[in-house]
Amino acid sequence: MAESSKKRRRTNTDDLPFKNKLKPDSTILQTLKDFSTSSSSSSSSSKTLTLQDLSLPFSCREVSDLSLSSVQSNIESLVLRIAHSILSGNGFAFDVPSRAATNQFYVPELDRIVLKDKSSLRPFANISTVRKSAITARILQLVHQLCIKGIHVTKRDLFYTDVKLFQDQIQSDTVLDDVSCMLGCTRSSLNVVAAEKGVVVGRLIFSDNGDMIDCTKMGMGGKAIPPNIDRVGDMQSDALFILLVEKDAAYMRLAEDRFYNRFPCIIVTAKGQPDVATRLFLKKMKMELNLPVLALVDSDPYGLKILSVYGCGSKNMSYDSANLTTPDIKWLGVRPSDLDKYKIPEQCRLPMTEQDIKTGKDMLEEDFVKKNPGWVEELTLMVKTKQKAEIQALSTFGFQYLSEVYLPLKLQQKDWL
């Protein structure tokens, strides 16, 4: 057997389960190429829908990227209005769009969550809103400063400018989202960014603030995804797909094994729940390179939840879902059905807690799950068996099982939903 001897050169773990099912890499590559071209042609043919194309029964609130000067003038006109109101003895109030769950709506045609246009008044002279409106005024002033100076700061920086008023960072962060919603611009337009969280490695070349970055030459850790996306441009790649990984540990394994050299791909992780920067970056890659996105997450409700945030957005940032969501992400693994298919031993599976099961059942009711029958089936199986497993459960067959057998076999069989 020629092919088995070829593999033996790479590893000496020939007895790994299902290893014998693997075809030569060239065959798998061909399958992937076919898939990549077919998906890119299909997505390029269909035009991306926007909210305006749909005639929804209610109006929605969506934000767009605004230039610094328009953000500045927006703030200025708002402040002038408030100043007039104060001087005329009427106090003041902010009209803040509601970001509550009741004001969210999933649009199946767009496959993402959008924000309806309900808003609430935030008067200063009310005991329950006085704090928030004071914080809002302060954040507006700080953002105004950023606009004048034309610099970027992190959310943490912003918090530290007035710790005494903000008390903790959660409060300044929420108000910051309120402000961007109120001004009708994306959070990045406010020049406030979050700290770097996501990393990328693999067949990708892009420019970051003018410097060309080759992500195959970034060592094992990869390149940190720049917190503000306007620095990023000139993306080039010869990859066949983008692999989205939930966990840092799995990402490290794939990076160290140089998985992207065996199967040309770009590997991205946000180390758990994705931040805005990673989502923007993924969206940009998808749009510019037109590659299929495959996701590798834990086999638990939270894995699917993370997938949903990439796919149709989080409720917290739904006002900007158009810029943040990446449509058509395929669930590659680890899926509940894989547990038996790959004979993952009992001791590596964990029983789901009551909370897990509840989350799972709740998710079955969510629209973004329901639209994909394959996902419903998998999630139903998870809730029924009451078992979950992490990506690391695959390490039971050896640390490199993930990169040597599991992923190649999955790709070969086009086993994604």
Place this chain on the structure above:
Amino acid sequence: MDSSESPTETKKTKSKTPRKNKETVLKQKSPAEFFAENKNIAGFDNPGKSLYTTVRELVENSLDSAESISELPVVEITIEEIKKSKFNSMIGLIDCERVDAELYDDYETEKAREKRLAKEARAQEIQAKNAALGKKVKETPASKGIRGRGEASFYRVICKDNGKGMPHDDIPNMFGRVLSGTKYGLKQTRGKFGLGAKMALIWSKMSTGLPIEISSSMRNQSYMSFCRLDIDIHKNIPHVHVNEKRENKERWHGAEIQVVIEGNWTTYRSKILHYMRQMAVITPYAQFLFKFVSDAPEKNVTIRFSRRTDVMPPVPLETKHHPSSVDLLLIKRLIAETSKQNLLQFLQHEFVNISKSHAERLIGEMGPDFSPKMALKSLTPQQLVRIHQLFRQAKFDDPNGHCLSPAGEYNLRLGIIKELHPDMVATYSGSAQVFEGHPFIVEAGVSIGGKNVKQGLNIFRFANRIPLLFEQGADVVTRTALKRINWSSYKINQLQDKIGIFVSIVSTKIPFKGTGKEYIGDDITEIASAVKYSIQQCCVQLKSKIVKKMQAREQQERKRNLSKYIPDATGAVYNVLKDMAETQLHASKKFRYGDDDGELLRKVYENLITKETLSEKLAKHVEQVDYEMALEYATQSGVSEEPRETIYIKPLETENKIIDLHSPFFVFRMFH
């Protein structure tokens, strides 16, 4: 072993011989011996706990005794520290000086001494340095002398009550025979095993060898019994030194018990005081006087827990067994003890919740071998098993809680108020429920604030009206309060508020866990849910009070809270305006802003409008809003919402002037 135990000597030699032969010989153990060896079961784990348990057993006996004759209890408990030299003289031992110092455990060798001195010198140096640097000097604990094993401390515990007293001739057996007691029927009792003072006697025998002294007198008894006795542990019989009748001039009734034991006041001081305080909470109708007396006057403690009410819970009634709670052995015992002749009468009269017709149906169900008139004595062991099986399977009505004597919501409330002086208190008394055929009642109280209450949850547990102090962590009450109550939903802050949680469970059989009978397990769903419900009911009551209080406070503090943020808000607005005004001046495009806005910015630039202007205007607005809100609140809640003060009115004992207005249906009585 001292010589007073001569009867055992023969036994001892006997028991030694078989060991040599390596033959197993069947030995018998008396109950007293068993408890002497397993004293931890009864709460005599170590000297400290033994002191605590002795106090509690004596106090509980006193309460039982007074309650049994419906007398409001007055209990005086005194702990007297006895120095070693005094103790030695008491037992007639002459103090011996140490001659061979190296013989003792606490002997300090030359090396150890050097080490210690070096360490002390170093500590002193550091302290001096710290003092020089102006740092706060921490009081280093005075180096304690190493306590050797032999350095035991002894205490005389005296407990005097105004209870029933004891019949003169019964006293020796009541104290000198383990597992003989008056509390063995099926009813709610305070005692645990019926050990009480007997265990204290065994402990005194083990630790000091001194006898127990009992003075007792019953009501309308002209004499007072005085008895000094100890116990023959191996035979489980009393060993009476003195038993005489003395003069009873004051016509006192009750009992006074004196026992000298080894103990440890320093480590168990707080436990004993806690016990007394919690006892005062659950029995507000009793009066306690607690005293600790020692040679060092600064260590002395005297606490009086005064009576707050005259209402005493009824004496718990003895009840019959519920069919679903009996086991085979108990059925046999009941058959042996009953006066009834045939099966029908037996079922009908020896159990609760079996009526005559019900008994007939049960007998019919037992099988053809049974008949209502069959003699009890003729029942075969197989037939008894059949009865037992049927009892297990058949459905019976739940026993009612009439035989129980809960503390009562009123008393619990008074107890809490009396001992804790909380800001708020709510109590709840549940209805009787059943676990394994035994009825139980859960009562709960939740208090907020108060004297000597820690921040967070303070849990007070009571079982059959005695406080439980140990093994709190696993207890059903602790678990429920910590894990299953969502305090924040009742506007209570679990960490910041001073919360007192009082749960009293009474039952004919408390399902204790563990050998020490110190806690009730968390695995009994009936009790757990009853406890949770009771606490929740209290919280619901408190919530409305808390919300009202918060609203009132909000009213008072609204203006302050709103004004607090004025500088932040106006500062932010003004800074933006200032920046705008400055850039407007430099920029040539004048038409960027409308007329109003341009005017405003000009004023800002010319300092006609400053931060203070904005603040003033905003403050005025806040004042106006506050006024409107206060008006609205006043119209809603009524104007007379002033803080009320509780006052107590003494009933006038002197003749009441009354006028009765008679009508055909009622009498209307007016007091002047």
